[in-house]
Amino acid sequence: KADQSAYRAMLTAAKGLVRTQFNDISDNADQIVREFRTRMVESGLFQDRFAGGKFSEYLFQRHADQDRRPGPDRTRLLLEESQLFIEAAHACNLRLSQMRAPLPGEKPAAAEPAEA
Numbered sequence: 001k002a003d004q005s006a007y008r009a010m011l012t013a014a015k016g017l018v019r020t021q022f023n024d025i026s027d028n029a030d031q032i033v034r035e036f037r038t039r040m041v042e043s044g045l046f047q048d049r050f051a052g053g054k055f056s057e058y059l060f061q062r063h064a065d066q067d068r069r070p071g072p073d074r075t076r077l078l079l080e081e082s083q084l085f086i087e088a089a090h091a092c093n094l095r096l097s098q099m100r101a102p103l104p105g106e107k108p109a110a111a112e113p114a115e116a
Contacts, residue, residue, distance in 0.1 A: 003070050006082035013089035019104035033063045046092050071082045
């Protein structure tokens with residue numbers, strides 16, 4: 001059950017990122033992963049400055065392994081990988097929101113004041 005919950009959490013995070021470019025994404029896991037690969041990974045938007053594409057591979061590997069029966073050690077590893085993927089998705093979403101142009105009538109986001 002933990003394995004499936006972690007996988008669903010990764011799909012939800014991936015879908016949220018895809019939705020920034022493709023609002024009509026379905027709940028179909030194959031479509032989410034395919035669109036995530038195309039729109040976020042192949043475009044370089046999901047690349048981590050230090051880890052590269054490592055975090056996206058966690059989703060791709062888990063998605064490819066649908067018939068798994070993980071033991072406790074493998075489940076623990078998947079939970080850790082899903083947490084790292086979700087953190088990377090949050091970081092990517094932040095980068096995307098900073099790159100987004102303001103909508104008509106919307107003020108540009110103010111820059112954070114520098115700390116002394």
